[in-house]
Amino acid sequence: MQANRKSPLEYTVTRSRRKTVALYIRNNSVEVRAPHFVSKREIHDWVHTKADWIEKRLKQQQQKKYERPLIQDGENLLFMGSPKKITVTEGKNQVDESGSQIIISSKKPNDHEINQALLEKWLKQEAQHYIDERCLELATCMQVQDQISMIKYRKTKTKWGHCTSTGILQFNWLIIMAPVEVIDYLLIHELSHLSHMNHSHQFWHRVASFCPDYQQHRKWLNEQGHKISL
Numbered sequence: 540m541q542a543n544r545k546s547p548l549e550y551t552v553t554r555s556r557r558k559t560v561a562l563y564i565r566n567n568s569v570e571v572r573a574p575h576f577v578s579k580r581e582i583h584d585w586v587h588t589k590a591d592w593i594e595k596r597l598k599q600q601q602q603k604k605y606e607r608p609l610i611q612d613g614e615n616l617l618f619m620g621s622p623k624k625i626t627v628t629e630g631k632n633q634v635d636e637s638g639s640q641i642i643i644s645s646k647k648p649n650d651h652e653i654n655q656a657l658l659e660k661w662l663k664q665e666a667q668h669y670i671d672e673r674c675l676e677l678a679t680c681m682q683v684q685d686q687i688s689m690i691k692y693r694k695t696k697t698k699w700g701h702c703t704s705t706g707i708l709q710f711n712w713l714i715i716m717a718p719v720e721v722i723d724y725l726l727i728h729e730l731s732h733l734s735h736m737n738h739s740h741q742f743w744h745r746v747a748s749f750c751p752d753y754q755q756h757r758k759w760l761n762e763q764g765h766k767i768s769l
């Protein structure tokens with residue numbers, strides 16, 4: 540799927556007052572950010588020493604793009620870590636989970652935007668229902684239940700969760716698609732911020748004491764997180 544790229548070593552250079560050279564790979568393109576004092580030739584040679592890595596990252600990104608869920612009949616979608624087959628039928632606008640299927644009944648089954656909106660609304664409701672309860676269970680176990688002032692749900696581009704010093708927890712409702720252990724980790728992560736508003740050693744120690752496998756779950760989010768984005 541690299542039709543627009545003649546060679547893996549095509550790249551753009553952005554100059555700035557930075558001190559080091561760095562590579563950024565996004566949307567099938569390679570950007571080199573470099574200080575003014577580094578010559579074109581030096582950049583060229585440096586990029587070529589990274590050729591294998593660049594090629595590998597471009598392939599990974601393409602693969603991830605391919606694995607992102609599509610909301611249409613017959614496609615698979617993760618729900619609480621299990622793959623479910625999407626079935627779109629004509630009916631009153633509603634979504635139901637039945638065994639290994641998620642059935643989208645739509646007044647306009649061919650309208651992709653409506654189907655997506657119906658599914659998103661349903662996922663958000665499911666997330667709210669499950670996470671409200673689970674979060675309180677975990678908070679009680681961690682003895683921070685009195686510090687929670689509110690739990691909010693939002694679809695955000697870059698964050699799975701967020702916690703404020705005033706005790707407002709915010710979760711990306713897309714996490715309802717992740718395996719339950721990963722959801723638990725994300726809840727424990729934000730609940731641990733009620734004790735440590737940073738990512739210090741003490742913070743991670745607290746996370747680990749309630750979620751010993753947290754590194755595995757972080758890895759899952761890193762490697763599989765694209766499968767729970769819509």
Ligand SMILES: [Zn+2]
Nearest residue numbers: 728732737738
């Ligand atoms: Zn955090």
